[in-house]
Amino acid sequence: MPIVADNISYAYNVGTSAESVALRGVSFTVERGEWVSVVGHTGSGKSTLAQHLNLLLTPRSGSVSIDGAEAKPGSGESRVARRRVGLVFQYPETQFFAETVRAEIEFAPSNWGVSGGALKACVDEAVSASGLDPALLESNPFALSGGQRRRVAIASVIAMRPDYLVLDEPTAGLDAAGIRELIQFLSGVRDAGLGVVQVTHDLRSALSYSDRILVLENGSRVVSGTPEFVARHIIDNPVRGLVIPPVVRFADALRKKGMNVPLICEVDEMVRAIGIYKERNKKCGS
Amino acid sequence: MRFMSAPSIGQFIPGESFIHGLDPRCKIVATVILMTGLFMASGIPDFLLWFCLLLLCSALSGIKLGVILRSGRPVLFLVLVTVVMNLLWTPGTELARLGPLRITREGVLLASSMGLRLLFLVIFAGMLMMTTSPMAFSDGLERIMSPLSLLRFPTSEMAMMMTIALRFIPTLFEETDRILKAQISRGADFESGGILRRARSFIPILVPLFVLVFQRAENLAVAMESRCYVPGARRSRMNPLKWRGRDSSALAGLALFVVFAIFCDRYLFKAILAWLAMR
Ligand SMILES: Nc1ncnc2c1ncn2[C@@H]1O[C@H](COP(=O)(O)OP(=O)(O)OP(=O)(O)O)[C@@H](O)[C@H]1O
Ligand SMILES: [Mg+2]
Numbered sequence: 001m002p003i004v005a006d007n008i009s010y011a012y013n014v015g016t017s018a019e020s021v022a023l024r025g026v027s028f029t030v031e032r033g034e035w036v037s038v039v040g041h042t043g044s045g046k047s048t049l050a051q052h053l054n055l056l057l058t059p060r061s062g063s064v065s066i067d068g069a070e071a072k073p074g075s076g077e078s079r080v081a082r083r084r085v086g087l088v089f090q091y092p093e094t095q096f097f098a099e100t101v102r103a104e105i106e107f108a109p110s111n112w113g114v115s116g117g118a119l120k121a122c123v124d125e126a127v128s129a130s131g132l133d134p135a136l137l138e139s140n141p142f143a144l145s146g147g148q149r150r151r152v153a154i155a156s157v158i159a160m161r162p163d164y165l166v167l168d169e170p171t172a173g174l175d176a177a178g179i180r181e182l183i184q185f186l187s188g189v190r191d192a193g194l195g196v197v198q199v200t201h202d203l204r205s206a207l208s209y210s211d212r213i214l215v216l217e218n219g220s221r222v223v224s225g226t227p228e229f230v231a232r233h234i235i236d237n238p239v240r241g242l243v244i245p246p247v248v249r250f251a252d253a254l255r256k257k258g259m260n261v262p263l264i265c266e267v268d269e270m271v272r273a274i275g276i277y278k279e280r281n282k283k284c285g286s
Numbered sequence: 287m288r289f290m291s292a293p294s295i296g297q298f299i300p301g302e303s304f305i306h307g308l309d310p311r312c313k314i315v316a317t318v319i320l321m322t323g324l325f326m327a328s329g330i331p332d333f334l335l336w337f338c339l340l341l342l343c344s345a346l347s348g349i350k351l352g353v354i355l356r357s358g359r360p361v362l363f364l365v366l367v368t369v370v371m372n373l374l375w376t377p378g379t380e381l382a383r384l385g386p387l388r389i390t391r392e393g394v395l396l397a398s399s400m401g402l403r404l405l406f407l408v409i410f411a412g413m414l415m416m417t418t419s420p421m422a423f424s425d426g427l428e429r430i431m432s433p434l435s436l437l438r439f440p441t442s443e444m445a446m447m448m449t450i451a452l453r454f455i456p457t458l459f460e461e462t463d464r465i466l467k468a469q470i471s472r473g474a475d476f477e478s479g480g481i482l483r484r485a486r487s488f489i490p491i492l493v494p495l496f497v498l499v500f501q502r503a504e505n506l507a508v509a510m511e512s513r514c515y516v517p518g519a520r521r522s523r524m525n526p527l528k529w530r531g532r533d534s535s536a537l538a539g540l541a542l543f544v545v546f547a548i549f550c551d552r553y554l555f556k557a558i559l560a561w562l563a564m565r
Contacts, residue, residue: 056467079473087471094461095468097493107490111473142497160473 008062037206040216041241086162092153310426323544357412372397
């Protein structure tokens with residue numbers, strides 16, 4: 001059962017001089033066990049879309065349904081739906097209020113009436129899944145580093161055991177090692193059967209790791225599909241603010257020269273592919 | 287769902303109209319004149335005159351009347367309380383009686399003029415803020431208060447404080463909205479439970495907000511110092527205020543209107559009423 005956003009449009013500040021249209025007829029699906037990336041330049045509507053998946057925003061037209069039921073915001077159901085779709089915000093530190101990391105992580109599950117041993121289990125599970133150092137549980141969330149804060153924020157959302165996890169720019173401000181860990185974490189979450197939506201402007205990680213990609217520009221869908229398909233499309237029709245990673249550009253150039261290497265792969269894979277190609281050519285030539 | 291929208295009240299609406307183009311000092315003085323005039327207004331017919339002025343303001347500023355009137359919304363409750371209080375507790379000729387409650391002729395008159403006066407006060411103040419950018423406003427205020435600096439009153443610091451405060455109101459609303467959304471998506475519930483529970487449920491909103499405000503304040507202080515801000519130092523201006531002929535004309539016109547309105551209120555309308563009563 002998926003989250004389906006059907007042809008949704010949204011505008012901020014409707015009816016005032018500052019009205020700005022953020023989404024124009026965007027459709028979007030994410031299944032459980034699937035990792036979808038939403039990419040686009042700054043202001044393309046990614047965060048707005050993410051907030052629709054969690055019913056924080058109501059589309060001006062179009063609809064959002066979660067697991068088959070159309071979600072009516074403002075109803076009691078929307079609270080239930082919200083539990084199933086965990087949303088990690090772009091600036092997670094803006095949500096911290098508790099004195100300890102533990103209390104911060106307990107907040108979401110206890111809002112849904114989880115308590116006692118079950119609550120502790122939720123916290124422990126979330127901490128180990130998000131790669132947070134358990135020694136930090138009793139420290140003050142405001143005293144943590146940026147990367148640790150982000151982990152706390154993620155842990156505080158997955159502690160409510162959602163079926164879908166939507167992350168707005170989760171890699172922002174992380175170092176290379178942090179990004180790698182995060183990607184590992186997200187793969188694990190996906191493999192555990194959750195639907196993952198990663199909002200990012202890092203096309204590289206989106207191409208390498210997600211199952212599907214949605215590209216937004218000015219609130220409209222430019223292209224969506226598998227990483228290969230999307231990469232192909234963007235190479236042929238450049239999108240503002242999205243840079244094709246060098247490896248992919250290199251692979252594309254090789255393919256244009258008739259060399260059969262995969263369009264999307266890591267550097268070592270690429271080297272291997274080129275090696276195989278050369279071997280074969282040598283054999284044919286001799 | 288709309289959790290927090292930036293207040294439409296008192297927010298600057300950019301434009302290029304006649305009123306937008308007036309000197310901020312002119313608009314501030316004009317508002318003070320208007321408020322004085324309003325305090326002298328008492329009869330319903332007089333408020334009709336004031337309403338005409340509002341129509342004129344709307345035409346001259348290019349802001350729709352509905353938007354201008356909306357700036358009275360935040361005080362609506364206060365107005366209501368004032369009206370009810372005056373309605374019920376003014377002695378005089380009895381019009382209606384409901385148990386121990388007496389509604390008098392004087393009460394009705396007093397209540398309506400008090401309510402209208404309050405509304406108009408706020409709406410005209412809103413008019414000033416809607417047509418004057420916060421920067422221009424504090425600039426104008428600083429210049430108007432500048433004679434006070436001879437008495438060692440820190441006018442430029444006061445103006446700077448006001449500028450900063452005004453500048454950060456929309457930001458605060460945005461941040462509050464962001465925090466609210468983050469907590470709601472973690473299941474925060476502000477609606478159920480008793481008073482104590484509800485009050486407690488605001489902690490997850492207030493704490494991040496305070497932290498944020500202090501952070502902002504500190505960042506701003508550092509940024510200002512790193513750009514050599516010295517409180518009270520003499521600064522030149524990038525856009526010096528210029529008092530033009532139309533500012534003087536606008537003020538003169540307005541003063542005339544206020545005098546006319548007071549005259550009408552005190553003599554003309556009373557005379558007409560008396561004349562009508564005689565027939
Ligand atoms: N609270 C708001 N009020 C008014 N306009 C907004 C608000 N939030 C976003 N917008 C506008 O909506 C559009 C889309 O914004 P959104 O935050 O969804 O972009 P984004 O793709 O997430 O950008 P970024 O990569 O910078 O996070 C932008 O033009 C923005 O100016
Ligand atoms: Mg965003």
